[in-house]
Amino acid sequence: MSATLYGLLGAALVGIGLFGLLVRPSHLLRILSFNLLGGGVFLVFGAVARRGAGAGLPGDPVPQALVLTGIVVAFAATALAVMLLLRLSAESAKRPDPS
Amino acid sequence: MTGLLADLLIGAAILALAAGTVTARSAFTATAFFIAYGLLLALAWVRLGAVDIALTEAAISAGLSGLLLLGAASRLAACPVAEERAPGPVLKALIGLCCAAVSAAVGYAILSLPEPAPSLAEEAMAHLSVTALGNPVAGVLMSYRALDTLLEAAVVVLAVIGVWSLAPAGGWGGVPGPIHPRIEQGPLALLARLLPPIGIVVAFHILWVGSYAPGGKFQAAAILAAMWLLAWLAGLATPPRISSRRLRLAISAGTGLFLAIGMFGVLAEGAFLAYPPALTKALMLAVEFALAGSIAVALALLVMGPPEPEDRA
Numbered sequence: 001m002s003a004t005l006y007g008l009l010g011a012a013l014v015g016i017g018l019f020g021l022l023v024r025p026s027h028l029l030r031i032l033s034f035n036l037l038g039g040g041v042f043l044v045f046g047a048v049a050r051r052g053a054g055a056g057l058p059g060d061p062v063p064q065a066l067v068l069t070g071i072v073v074a075f076a077a078t079a080l081a082v083m084l085l086l087r088l089s090a091e092s093a094k095r096p097d098p099s
Numbered sequence: 100m101t102g103l104l105a106d107l108l109i110g111a112a113i114l115a116l117a118a119g120t121v122t123a124r125s126a127f128t129a130t131a132f133f134i135a136y137g138l139l140l141a142l143a144w145v146r147l148g149a150v151d152i153a154l155t156e157a158a159i160s161a162g163l164s165g166l167l168l169l170g171a172a173s174r175l176a177a178c179p180v181a182e183e184r185a186p187g188p189v190l191k192a193l194i195g196l197c198c199a200a201v202s203a204a205v206g207y208a209i210l211s212l213p214e215p216a217p218s219l220a221e222e223a224m225a226h227l228s229v230t231a232l233g234n235p236v237a238g239v240l241m242s243y244r245a246l247d248t249l250l251e252a253a254v255v256v257l258a259v260i261g262v263w264s265l266a267p268a269g270g271w272g273g274v275p276g277p278i279h280p281r282i283e284q285g286p287l288a289l290l291a292r293l294l295p296p297i298g299i300v301v302a303f304h305i306l307w308v309g310s311y312a313p314g315g316k317f318q319a320a321a322i323l324a325a326m327w328l329l330a331w332l333a334g335l336a337t338p339p340r341i342s343s344r345r346l347r348l349a350i351s352a353g354t355g356l357f358l359a360i361g362m363f364g365v366l367a368e369g370a371f372l373a374y375p376p377a378l379t380k381a382l383m384l385a386v387e388f389a390l391a392g393s394i395a396v397a398l399a400l401l402v403m404g405p406p407e408p409e410d411r412a
Contacts, residue, residue: 002106002146007209009110009143013117015202020121022194025182028126028175032133032168036117039140039160040205042152047209050147052218055225057235058148062219065239067152069251072317072394075159076258079401082171085180086404087265093178 007047013040027088031081038074042067106146113139126172133168137161150313151236154305158321159398166328167402231380233311240315241383245372249361252354252390255397259350263341266405272342276403281334291333298326306391310384316391323395328402338399341406350400353393357386 017037021030045063052060116136123129137160144153186194223235223243230242240248266273282288302322309315330336339346360382364373374382 001103004209005103005106005110006143006147007212008206009113011202011205011209012114014205015198016114016117016121018201019195019198022198023186023191024121025185026126027180027182028168028172029121029123029129032120032129035133035160035164036120036136039117039136043140043143044205044209046144046147046149046152048212048216049149051212051216052220053148054218054220055223057220057224060218060220061223061235061239062244064149064152065236065244066247067149068155068236068240068317069247071152071155071159073251073254075164075398076255076401078164079167080258080261082167083262083265083404086171086174087267089175089178089180090267092180 003047003050006043006050010040010043010045010047013037013043016040027085028082031078031085034081035074035078038070042070045070102146109139109142109146113143126175127169130165130168130172134161134165137164151234151315151318154313154318155321158318158325162325163321163328163398163402166325170402229376229379231383234309234313234315236313237309237311237315241386242374245357245361248390249354249357249372252357252394255394255401256351256354259397259400262401263405266341267408269408270406273340273406273408275338275341275400275406276331277407278337279332279334287333291329291335295326295330298322298329302326302391302395306387309387316387316394319391320394320398323391324398324402327395327399331399331403338403346396349396350393353386353390356389360386 013036017033017035017040020033021037024030024033045067046059049059049061049063049067052063054060113136116132116139119132120129120136123132137156140160141153141157144150144156185191220235223239226243227233227235227238230238232238232241263275282291302319305314305322306316306319307314309319327336327338331338341347360374361372364375365371367373367375
């Protein structure tokens with residue numbers, strides 16, 4: 001039961017994240033929205049893992065391990081995106097926009 | 100019944116926080132919502148029976164991401180970046196409809212998953228004794244899908260190289276990130292002295308029990324990185340210059356050792372990343388410890404950012 005519930009929550013998060021990514025003009029908000037989207041995908045995968053419970057385990061360990069690595073990779077990508085954005089802001093502070 | 104109620108409450112709160120993040124007016128508010136969302140997501144992982152993921156989510160999403168994003172939000176508020184025009188109301192409504200359709204499609208896929216669910220749990224448990232580990236998730240990470248873990252460790256190293264390469268002119272080779280003055284009073288000064296010894300012990304505990312209980316190198320690395328960042332924020336620990344050979348060795352040692360052991364598997368057992376049965380436990384522990392150290396350093400450096408030009412520092 002809880003697997004389906006969190007799976008549907010993951011599906012909703014995918015939509016919310018995608019919406020924020022497309023609609024919000026703020027760069028930082030886009031990065032956050034992309035992370036919401038990613039979190040939704042992880043939850044869907046987590047729900048699939050939970051459904052595969054067996055052999056005395058609360059869930060299928062293979063998708064669980066993949067989500068674990070995914071979280072670390074998502075963080076690395078987020079950090080790189082944030083640093084790109086900060087460099088952009090430092091550049092635009094140096095050279096004021098002509099418009 | 101109480102379980103279902105807890106699931107519904109956690110789910111509703113996560114949904115509300117996600118909606119709050121997307122609709123927030125300021126980047127600060129959005130970031131605050133996002134951190135709370137990360138913490139609640141960790142609870143959702145516990146409810147899904149994935150304690151390993153819950154530990155990682157809490158340490159990385161709520162802890163390290165929070166620090167990174169709050170720092171970025173405050174620096175962006177000081178010198179904002181030019182933004183594109185927001186889409187008009189009609190386009191917004193259309194995008195909303197399309198996103199709702201995507202959610203509905205994913206939701207439909209969830210509801211029509213096959214019964215009984217395909218699972219590798221039986222097989223993972225059946226061969227777990229070969230891996231000399233008691234935690235099936237660690238078994239997957241270190242043995243069955245060791246290649247994924249190796250690539251993931253390499254991605255973290257590459258991300259550090261990517262962040263460093265954003266160093267502005269005159270910054271290359273310098274101390275990473277903004278320089279924090281030494282704080283002598285207040286809660287941060289106290290916590291930065293009090294927490295690291297406890298945090299380091301907790302991290303080593305989580306690293307050690309990871310072979311037979313929830314925990315492992317990623318969780319331990321995130322905690323160690325947080326402890327270093329705490330001391331860095333309080334001005335107690337200045338990170339080494341990025342031109343330092345020792346720092347570069349520390350970042351790449353874990354991935355390098357993992358790769359070397361993988362190649363050793365080719366020679367000894369005839370397959371990449373195959374461990375000789377007599378040495379399995381020792382090799383895995385060596386990789387776990389080396390990776391925990393390297394990932395901890397890399398995660399902290401990702402939050403610190405590239406070096407700043409010397410004249411501003």
